[in-house]
Amino acid sequence: MTEHTTHPVVVVGSGHAGVAVAAGLRTRGWAGRVVLVDAQHDVPYERPPLSKDLLASGAGDRAAPLRKEDWYEAKGIERVTGQAVDSIDRDARAVILSDGSRLPYHRLVLATGSRARELPVPGADLDGVLALRTHQDGLAIKQSLVPGARVVVIGAGFIGMEVAAAAVKNGCAVTVLEFQDRVMKRVTSPPVSAFFERLHRSQGLRLEFGAAVTELQGDGRVERVLTSDGRTFEADVVVAGIGVLPNQELAEAAGLACQDGILVNEQCRTTDPCIYAAGDVTRFTSPFSGASQRLESIQNATAQAEAVVDDVLDHEVKPSEVPWFWTVQHGVRLQTAGVMHPDDEVVVRGDPERGKFSVVYLREGRLAAVDTIGGLADFRPAKKLISTGLLLDPARVADPGVKLEDAVIGTGPRPGAYETAAALV
Template identity: 35%
Template sequence: MSEQRIVVVGAGLAGAHLVQGLRSEGFTGPITLIGQEPELPYDRTKLSKEYLQGRMDRTEIRLHDESWYAEQDVQLRLGEVVASLDREAHTVRLATGEELPYDRLVLATGADSRRIPVPGAELPGVMTLRELDESDALKELFASGGHLGVIGAGWIGLEVAASAKQAGMDVTVVAPNAQPLDNILGERIGAYFADLHVRNGIDLRMGVAARGVLERDGRAGGIVTDDGEIETDAVLVAVGAVPRIAIAEQAGLEVGNGVVVDARMVTSDPAILAIGDIANAENTLLGQRLRREHWDNALRTGTLGARTILGLEGDYDWQPYFFTDQFDLGMEYVGNNLASDEPVVRGSFDSGEFIVFWLRDGVVTAAMNVNIWDVNDTLRGIIGHSVPVERLTDPSVDLADLAG
């Protein structure tokens, strides 16, 4: 086992965490980690939060110092593009023409920002946020002030809007849905996020579709919407992400909303794993397939992939988790609710400190703690239980007793 040659394509959270997991479990064989960006692996979640706000620098968002990879005998191939895979020959071909042999291959290629098919979408000044240099470009924009237009009211759009406003910019957000995040959290909780942004000075225009990007002096100068034109100094498109599966498709692996894997992250080729954003995996706890693009999923699937390679126990048996920071709101979420599930609130929206539970047929499907800390593990234990609403919402009932 220790002599297997491991090649990891993708040097983000998932890929780097898999490498860390292999070495921490005693694997001594050769490992090659290939990254398309020239940067050392870093925590991508910081790009729309601490790094964008200037509270962390490049060294602080790195997962490990360069010396760690040398000490762990990991061959880093940064700034390299994988052109193709040869499953029969067990080789990875780089864009340079170099071929790297493998015994086990791990795809951790992540996702790209989704583009919008509207006039002007390719103009200079139309920005996205997925990589470090894009966050740097936004920071430079923040320093110049002016007006930022944001298309999309999902997690990235709202986090960047909050960061831009706190940096002193005017910010307008447009999105076609009724409330921010309503496809995930439902309209009632989405309305809370809308109020948060409006209270903090964001010009939030929900139910408004972007039909194009205005051009001014050869650059993006605003957004064309159903309701007219909004002049801005730059435009951020934040309408979700698409998994990078071109390599998997070229190699003939089974794909569908990502790369299809089993509960141990193994693809249709037993020599190849897929982890992180691209993994459409069988969740044994929920009894369904899930593909998630969150920090926790990248870490956990990276660890699980390492255990799978080493023949150790483990499968995809956890509830999804994510977090966000916007203005004075810090939030953690765990579970897998539908937008149609009934939200019940423990505490007060007005206080800014509360917990939301989602119910389906009386069973808790998810929970979210807002500005209340060190309770997420307890909330995780409540999910899947049938709990009366009056107990969920009663602050005199200890959270630890709700699963009983």
């Protein structure tokens, strides 16, 4: 009897990455045991609907499962629920669960995800101060979005703006406080930010920029939000959407290399060749730009899970897919491919006033990222051009009557990038 049959592949975490690893191993022929460990008792569920469908007026309260409950048993995937992994014994190749029991592994996959960043101000622990990361978080927010409620959202990123849109639709009086000078600044350019600002204001949302929150006040429950410029905003509910932190503590305690995320190479191996990591918790080198990055997206979680499965099965790891993301706000879909940089050349295709346009980001003459708003015509060709690194003519890119692929003017290696992702470990 081999270690493959006696010692399982143990996956810690049942989000998109963890479930995708377990499913991929089974569907692609792994005959050994697969054990999925989750501190929660819930059946693993979809995360994107938490800030979209779940918060909609009249929507049901149930979480959308990633797989039906009986699917795990049918596929021979063992689920250990209600148990956290307290530590990793790398020498013995075993994890120690919260009840003190030991679970040996042939290979270990850390898919521990991320958690909502807490507000670092006085009063953040008052009742009515909420964040969105889990299904229970989503239900708590949904129950608070009653008509007439004064809702203050802190942070104008994807999550903050999606929650704000849902709150407005539910009849709340909503104010978004953002310490930067525009919405979604970390992930997009001024033309896209301006479009979504107009959209939200047209629906009755109040947006306040340069608003750094300094304190939350209330008698047991939040009643007001104070900002550094001396303003006060009355609130019945506060939702903090100020980003996430990677759940890397387990890896750090085990001596694995971490740097705002668990460092992994293109096979998703950590500094221990028997331990992988996948999903929001990882940091890796982009094969397209050579930059170190941590991506919070379903696409990245799924792609990394596939890389883990390939490596465990001794298959060749496929080339990386261009990362992509999406958000839907007031019925308008923004879909992004690639990762923009503030220094990129910004080229607008189409008319933002008509609600259907694209923004292309050129870096040294090559397509680095694209935003498509209200339509996807440019999305697929843009993804292909990002991956190939071909030189483009900015004037032709700016003409919406010219197909993106017809704007190519040259070839050559992408400056600063790697032929394959450079290993961080």
